[in-house]
Amino acid sequence: DGGITQSPKYLFRKEGQNVTLSCEQNLNHDAMYWYRQDPGQGLRLIYYSQIVNDFQKGDIAEGYSVSREKKESFPLTVTSAQKNPTAFYLCASRPNLGSNQPQHFGDGTRLSIL
Amino acid sequence: AQSVSQHNHHVILSEAASLELGCNYSYGGTVNLFWYVQYPGQHLQLLLKYFSGDPLVKGIKGFEAEFIKSKFSFNLRKPSVQWSDTAEYFCAVMDTDKLIFGTGTRLQVFP
Numbered sequence: 743d744g745g746i747t748q749s750p751k752y753l754f755r756k757e758g759q760n761v762t763l764s765c766e767q768n769l770n771h772d773a774m775y776w777y778r779q780d781p782g783q784g785l786r787l788i789y790y791s792q793i794v795n796d797f798q799k800g801d802i803a804e805g806y807s808v809s810r811e812k813k814e815s816f817p818l819t820v821t822s823a824q825k826n827p828t829a830f831y832l833c834a835s836r837p838n839l840g841s842n843q844p845q846h847f848g849d850g851t852r853l854s855i856l
Numbered sequence: 857a858q859s860v861s862q863h864n865h866h867v868i869l870s871e872a873a874s875l876e877l878g879c880n881y882s883y884g885g886t887v888n889l890f891w892y893v894q895y896p897g898q899h900l901q902l903l904l905k906y907f908s909g910d911p912l913v914k915g916i917k918g919f920e921a922e923f924i925k926s927k928f929s930f931n932l933r934k935p936s937v938q939w940s941d942t943a944e945y946f947c948a949v950m951d952t953d954k955l956i957f958g959t960g961t962r963l964q965v966f967p
Contacts, residue, residue, distance in 0.1 A: 782959060785946065787955075790954050792953060836953075842888050842907045844902045847900040849898075
């Protein structure tokens, strides 16, 4: 079955540590997205990528980094510069650029600080 | 840039009550609008979408939404809710190839 796989489901980070969240899709979608979900704040866009080897900052990119070396993969690194990383992180993808197709979402990764 | 407002943060209903959740976006022109639902412990699922044509859009599970261009609104409705509709509901608008979400509405339905 085609879909978006996020791993791990739960992740714990020590203070000052970088961690990387995985997102893989086998839907052959061009565009991929990372959102952060906090209670009462909805989903806020961190980074997005419309094509391999290219990505753009979203609304809350500070303290995060991404790469898009392959079409199917869009890992998110939460760096030690992100002062409040505890949240639920959602990855999404969408077909062709400029299309009006909706985004598909993964199951999410819950990140907590030890 | 576009923004989305969802005015109801937490809604509590009894089963069989009617539901209307508000959603307003910030500016007009051609808009693509969506409602997503997140059931407890599950991923976001698309309820319905509007791109063009009939402003009354029907989605899954008996939900519908009406696009009113003059009011910049896309409210979600269901005539009779069920306990299984307990979830968080997000309105979203497409802005240059990325979705902008509202803050969400938590719906609790009691038997």
